Amino acid sequence: MNRSRASRGLHTIFERSLREIRRSLAGWMAGIAAYCLVLLAMYPSIHGNKDFSKLLDVFPEAMRKLFNLSDYTTGAGYLRTEVFSFIAPLLLAIFAILWGADLTAGEEERRTIDALLATPVSRRRVILEKWLALCSATVLLSVVLELVLGLIGPLFRLHVGWAPLSAVVAGSCLFALSFGTMAMTVGAGTGSRGLARGVTGALAVATYLISTLAQLVDWLKPWEWTSLWYHAFGSDPLTNSFNVGHLSVLVACIVVLVVLATMLFDRRDFSN
Amino acid sequence: MATQTLASSQGGSTAGSVVIELAHVAKRYRGGGGVSDISLSIQQGEVFGFLGPNGAGKTTIIRLLLDLIRPNSGTIKIFGLDSRADSVEIHRRLGYIPGDLALYERFTPREILTHFAYLRGGIAWASITPLIDALNLEIDRPVRAMSKGNRQKVGLVAAFMGEPELLLLDEPTSGLDPLIQQQIHEQVRRVAQEGRTVFLSSHILSEVGEMAGRVGLIRNGRLVAVENVIDLQRRSAHLIDVTFPSPPDANFLGAVEGVQKSEVTGNVLHAEVTGDLNPLIARIASTRINDLSIREPGLEELFLSFYEQPHE
Numbered sequence: 233m234n235r236s237r238a239s240r241g242l243h244t245i246f247e248r249s250l251r252e253i254r255r256s257l258a259g260w261m262a263g264i265a266a267y268c269l270v271l272l273a274m275y276p277s278i279h280g281n282k283d284f285s286k287l288l289d290v291f292p293e294a295m296r297k298l299f300n301l302s303d304y305t306t307g308a309g310y311l312r313t314e315v316f317s318f319i320a321p322l323l324l325a326i327f328a329i330l331w332g333a334d335l336t337a338g339e340e341e342r343r344t345i346d347a348l349l350a351t352p353v354s355r356r357r358v359i360l361e362k363w364l365a366l367c368s369a370t371v372l373l374s375v376v377l378e379l380v381l382g383l384i385g386p387l388f389r390l391h392v393g394w395a396p397l398s399a400v401v402a403g404s405c406l407f408a409l410s411f412g413t414m415a416m417t418v419g420a421g422t423g424s425r426g427l428a429r430g431v432t433g434a435l436a437v438a439t440y441l442i443s444t445l446a447q448l449v450d451w452l453k454p455w456e457w458t459s460l461w462y463h464a465f466g467s468d469p470l471t472n473s474f475n476v477g478h479l480s481v482l483v484a485c486i487v488v489l490v491v492l493a494t495m496l497f498d499r500r501d502f503s504n
Numbered sequence: 505m506a507t508q509t510l511a512s513s514q515g516g517s518t519a520g521s522v523v524i525e526l527a528h529v530a531k532r533y534r535g536g537g538g539v540s541d542i543s544l545s546i547q548q549g550e551v552f553g554f555l556g557p558n559g560a561g562k563t564t565i566i567r568l569l570l571d572l573i574r575p576n577s578g579t580i581k582i583f584g585l586d587s588r589a590d591s592v593e594i595h596r597r598l599g600y601i602p603g604d605l606a607l608y609e610r611f612t613p614r615e616i617l618t619h620f621a622y623l624r625g626g627i628a629w630a631s632i633t634p635l636i637d638a639l640n641l642e643i644d645r646p647v648r649a650m651s652k653g654n655r656q657k658v659g660l661v662a663a664f665m666g667e668p669e670l671l672l673l674d675e676p677t678s679g680l681d682p683l684i685q686q687q688i689h690e691q692v693r694r695v696a697q698e699g700r701t702v703f704l705s706s707h708i709l710s711e712v713g714e715m716a717g718r719v720g721l722i723r724n725g726r727l728v729a730v731e732n733v734i735d736l737q738r739r740s741a742h743l744i745d746v747t748f749p750s751p752p753d754a755n756f757l758g759a760v761e762g763v764q765k766s767e768v769t770g771n772v773l774h775a776e777v778t779g780d781l782n783p784l785i786a787r788i789a790s791t792r793i794n795d796l797s798i799r800e801p802g803l804e805e806l807f808l809s810f811y812e813q814p815h816e
Contacts, residue, residue, distance in 0.1 A: 238629040239615040243622035252610055343606035347662065350570050350672075351623040352596035501573040503533065503564070 245348070245358055249335060249365035257369055260327055261376045264320070268380040271314050272388045279389055280305055294448050307390040308470040311381065311400070316465065318440075320377055321404040325436050328370050328412025333428035335362040336497065337419030345502060359420060359494045366412050374405035392470060399469035406482035407464035411436045413489040421496035460485065522584070523548045523670055523701045524569065529578030531564055539564050539725040542578070546703060546718075548669075551696045553716030553733065554705040561725040562705035563603050566674045569703070570600060582670070596625055599663035603674035603705075605656060613643040613650075613658045620662045627666035635661045639687055653684045664691060671695060673704040677711060689714050710800050713737055721807065728810050740806050741776040746788060747795035748773065760787045 242248055250257070282305075304310055336359070339345045349355065378401040382394060411432050419428035443461035446452040456462050463482050467475035524546040532538040539561040546552045554562045567573045568580060571591040580587035582594045608616055617636075621627040636643060641657045642650075650658075656676070663671060673692070677685040692702055692715045706712045712719050713733050721728040731739075741764055746752075748771050757766045757775055761783040766775035771794075777784050781798070788796065 236630065236633060238621065239612070239618040242611070242615045242618050245623070248608070248611075248619050251615075252608065342609075343602070343604060344608055346567075346570075346572060346602040346606070347600065347620070347659070348623075349572055350595055350598070350600040350602075351620065352592045352625055353623055354592050503567065503573050 245353070245361040246365050246368075249362055250369065253331065253369070257372070260323075260373055264323060264373055264376055265380050267319065267323075268315065268377065269384065271310075272381070272385055272390060275307075275310055275385075275388045275390050278304060278310065279307075307385070307392045308396065310390065311392060311397075312468075312470050315381070316400050316404065316470065321407050321461075321464065324370060324373055324377075324404050324408030325411050327373060328366065328408040329415040329429055329432050329436065331369065332366055332412035332415035333419045333425045333432070335366060335419070336416050336493070337423050337425040337428050340419075340423045340502065341425055349502065355498050356494045359416075359497045360490075363413065363416060363490055363493070366416060367409060370405055370409050370412060374401050374408075377401055377404070395473045396470045399472075399474040400465070402474070402479060403464035403469050403482075406479060406486070407460055410460050410482055410485050410489070413486050413493070417489045417493040417496065420493045420500070423500070423502075521548050522546070523550075523582065524552075524703060525579075525581040525584075526565075526568075527579045529565075529568060529575045529580055531568060531573060531575050537561070537564075537725065539568075539722075542727050544720060544727065544730065546701065548701050549696070549699045550718060551692060551702040551704070551716045553712035553719045554703070554722060555707070555709060555712050555719050556705075556722035557707055560722045562707075562722060563674055564725075565722075566600075566603075566672050566703070566705060569672060570595075597668055598670040598672060599624075599665070599668040600672045601656075601659045601663045601674060601676050603678075605659040607647045607655055607658055609648040610646065612646055613641060613661075616647065616658060617643070617661055617665070621665060624666055631667075632661060632665045635664055638691075653680050656680055656684065657687075660688060660691065664695070667698075667700070669700055671700065671702045671704075673702065675705055675707070677706070685711070709736075709740065709806060721810065723807055728807060736806075738779050739809060740801050741778045741809075742781065743799040743801060744773075744775045744777055744784065745795075745797045745799075746773045746775070746793055747771055748791075748793055757784070757787060760784050 242251060304313055339348070348358065378397060381390075381392075381401075382397050385391065414435065415428045415432040418431055419425060422428065439459040439461045442452060442455060443459040443466065446456040446459070446462070456466065459466075460482060463478040467478050469475065522545050524544070526542050526544045529542045530538070530540045532540075537559065542565065554565065556562050564573070568575055569582060569587060571587050571594075574588060583597060585594050587594065608619075611619075617632060618629070621629065621632060639657045639660065641654065641661060647655060647658065660676070663673070671692075676692075677688050680688075689711075692704070695702055696715075696717075702715070704712075704715065713736075716733050718730060719733050719736055720730045751771055752768060752773050754766075754768050756768075756773060757763045762777045762779040762781070763784065764776040764778060766773060768774075775784075
């Protein structure tokens with residue numbers, strides 16, 4: 233056995249973090265691709281089918297708004313309803329929340345953080361590298377989503393154009409990353425994975441509910457802007473493409489959370 | 505109490521600059537415990553042992569030195585630098601084994617050591633291989649399939665690689681088999697010979713005695729005393745049981761030097777002896793015995809000796 237060689241590609245905290253989840257990340261990629269493929273394969277039978285439009289008319293309006301059901305027979309409407317109304321942002325957010333909490337609180341709970349923080353790497357850099365790893369993985373999953381829909385969609389006569397598709401994927405990605413970063417921040421401040429996941433998951437659901445219920449309940453409408461879901465999807469990116477203002481809110485939110493995470497992490501006592 | 509004793513360290517080492525300096529350090533935990541008013545200074549080239557029962561505050565001190573936790577009061581300087589403000593610079597010059605070592609389970613030792621060699625400032629792999637060979641460490645099996653002893657070897661290599669000026673070892677041999685303990689003792693002695701500084705903790709006197717030059721005794725978060733290890737061992741009584749073929753004379757050890765207490769139950773004579781054992785052995789050799797056992801006193805007995813006869 234050759235002992236004279238170091239291991240390849242395992243140097244920085246960024247690299248190590250991604251290496252740790254490479255199998256699970258591959259699973260998430262496959263799952264997202266498979267979900268999209270199944271939906272795309274069903275599209276030709278729905279496309280232009282008038283009966284489906286009528287079927288949709290039967291639903292009460294409240295329900296249509298609640299579940300973001302829209303014109304099902306166009307490409308954009310189909311994707312909005314089947315992919316981006318709930319499932320894709322949810323999958324990305326679940327991934328980011330689970331891993332975000334693990335990156336900080338998980339490493340602390342497994343106690344590997346002691347030896348890590350005894351190396352000449354500042355706590356600030358530890359957090360930033362971990363956050364960059366979270367970003368990269370979330371973007372990677374989003375790219376898979378975009379490429380499967382954008383490249384394979386046309387084979388099933390589903391055309392939405394790259395700009396609207398990119399806009400809605402960007403919204404999903406930033407939505408997921410906001411909550412992933414939040415989970416990381418709560419984890420950095422408390423050291424508890426369960427707490428980080430619970431609090432952040434609950435907030436993610438709340439933001440979805442505020443945004444969808446605001447379509448039905450008048451008094452909620454003025455509060456719609458508090459919902460990150462609204463900033464990700466409220467401007468109907470599949471129709472209107474990028475809304476820089478809304479996406480900037482998500483970016484700003486992420487930046488604030490990262491700064492908060494470094495501050496909290498810097499002040500922590502890692503006793504046990 | 506002798507908390508600032510700057511007794512000469514283990515023979516051979518050059519008394520250099522102060523490497524670790526704690527002044528009136530206190531750390532309280534919310535749930536109770538912690539340490540209070542710890543003042544201590546450790547010279548370059550010393551092997552300093554921290555001795556105390558579990559929960560006494562040994563790990564707390566080591567975590568304070570590493571800036572993993574911050575003191576409520578007092579100052580901590582390492583290499584003359586502030587433990588918090590200059591932590592990155594300090595960490596560049598030290599190696600550390602955590603008390604309850606945890607490793608990245610999904611990786612092999614080769615991967616983990618590559619990672620730490622990079623984080624510790626780009627230590628060349630070629631300089632690590634002699635350590636791996638010396639400990640006979642298997643480096644391509646996933647850590648999750650490894651025994652406790654082999655895991656500790658990974659931690660040992662990660663701490664000792666790059667020849668750091670200071671080593672912080674939190675119970676480095678706890679729960680390991682004697683062979684691996686010996687290997688660790690050997691590595692510590694090698695480091696000491698090179699004039700580097702070692703700060704280690706243990707709850708076993710004989711182990712500290714094997715490695716350390718000076719010993720700090722800690723109990724309930726307080727530094728009870730700092731002693732030269734040889735003085736400490738001299739001071740600590742050995743517990744002797746001698747079994748004779750027939751009930752011995754109660755005064756068998758009467759005039760022997762160093763015998764503190766002796767009593768007879770049946771054929772067995774129990775005695776406590778401090779200092780030189782030779783007079784005792786000579787006395788026993790003058791007669792026939794069936795069995796002889798010499799035990800080291802427990803930590804509690806050692807600490808009690810400090811409370812009964814306060815050290816000036």
